[in-house]
Amino acid sequence: MSHGRRQKPKNLLMILMLSPYLLLLFFFGVLPLIMAIFNVPTKSPSNPNGGWHVIKIVLHDFRLVPAAWHVLGFMALFVPLMIFFVVAMSLMLDTDTAPWKKWVRLAYIVPACISGSVAVLLWYVLLEPTLSPFKGVMHFFGITQASQIWKTSNLTYILVFMAFLSLAGQWILIQFGSLQSISGEILEAARVDGCTQFQLATKIKLPLIRKYVIYMGVLVFAGGLQIFVEPQLLNSSVYHGIAQQWSFDQLSYSLAFDNGNFGEASALSLMLLVPSLIGALLVIFKTDMFEDVNFKSPKKLAKEAKKREAAAA
């Protein structure tokens, strides 16, 4: 009894210490979702009587299918390119431990600090045949006018290029880090068995870093689905109208802030959240990425401990 009485105030202090984070998690993680769900069936210009019918209206919006094609096209190029390139580069970096590779790794991290509006500025310069540091190469391939690059039909490739250059470097280093966790003895045994560098990379290292590659794949997929800043800035600042409501998030933004239709915007936001949530749950429960995390409740842990004690006895 006395033990029980002592536990309560202790837990109270613990809960007090946890509460700032819990409040943030509730107000900025859970509540916005609840509010968005309640906001979906409210009255709006396109849904004057209100109701869940709005989901149908969003699905029939003439801008949704083009946005879906754009984003799917973007993802179809971006996600495999990222995974293949990042894995290949990190395996190449891991072939030996030459001291100069330290500097190479430092260089790879540089584009990671170029994000959002700076990325748009820099990748615009990189692709502009009159400004680009690579204009010699561009001129060699006959690209001398901005109009040859900046057209709507090229937008998918331009955005893949921007997103890829911004993200590839840091993921190369992260996957290289995961390769460092492979036991030296395994690699040595494979070498003794006559493995070439290529076999070592594809047959030993790659299967051992599979979970990190899946983790990267899910984060890259979820981030790619929500592409907004690059097409929005290109559209509003660089070439007006080149990427009007090009992505899902731009459409959602336009519904909310151009049309004042928060019901439709919320519906679209919630629909977009579903694939990200599925991806997150897959990583948590279907991979061993977080295998060390102890999800078990205190009761279960106590039961297991008792069982172990009984077995030992």
Place this chain on the structure above:
Amino acid sequence: MSIDFDKKAPATPEAPRKKKRKISIGHYAVNGWLIFWAIFSVIPMLWLILAPSKTDRQVSYKNPLSFASFHGYIRAWKNLQDFNSGVLAHWVINSVTYNLAIVVFASVTASLAGFVISASRIRFKKTFLISTLIMMLVPPVALVIPLFIEMNKVNLIDNPLSVILISSLYPFGAFLSYIYYSNTIPPEIYESARLDGCSDFGLYTKIAFPLSHPLLALLAFFAFVGNWGNYFMPYIMLPSPEHYTLPVGLGALFFSTPAINPGNGATSVPILKPEIALAGILVAVPVMIVFLISQKRLIRGMLAGSIKE
């Protein structure tokens, strides 16, 4: 959790000479490609750093990677300062103060949360961890419209508090702290301290906190890197130019000046490519410095809980 980047390859006593000859062409090709990509990675940043040294005309016609003069930086800085009655100073101050508040608040709340989950036996630990992991893996952009609706209801739109509070939710930090405390402090230490009469708050201040310096540095690093360049959230929540952060201000420079798009018409002070590049430096260089100094931390942190010693 530590990764040794310079781990020596296990010695291979007899094979090396033969192998070196066998793989030399492939080896050189691989190394050549790695160096090529490193140079390619650095060139855009080099352009950004060198562009303000030139005039707008020189940016277009001079060698893109050439340096013109230090006077160019001073001229570009003065022009930026004079733009819209010195609004740039507001953007710099905003970026610094918002980020400082976010880094402190996010790191403290995340560290406390991680400690409580690792040291206590409170209920709903599983729910807490799963919801934290979900929040960690769902991109923040996905919640921007719902968050706008919420902030609008409580009249916090165009109030910096909206960005500070929203960005202070740091699920990745809470998870990182949980892993850190679970790995560094065995539960027996807490138990014996409790027997000695230590309160739960005392467990944090006397045991966990003194051991938390590496963790707090890691938390602050990720909070800073994740928020300094953030565009979408402040863009939506803070519509007044005096509340902009540097990345949003840079975006505004794009669409309100002829620097990138001559169709925008002239501004009272010349804001052209060198000025835009200098504003870009203000956004990118602080993160670059932090990245270059803390390269190893980035990787350790990103793989927290999954890389074992």
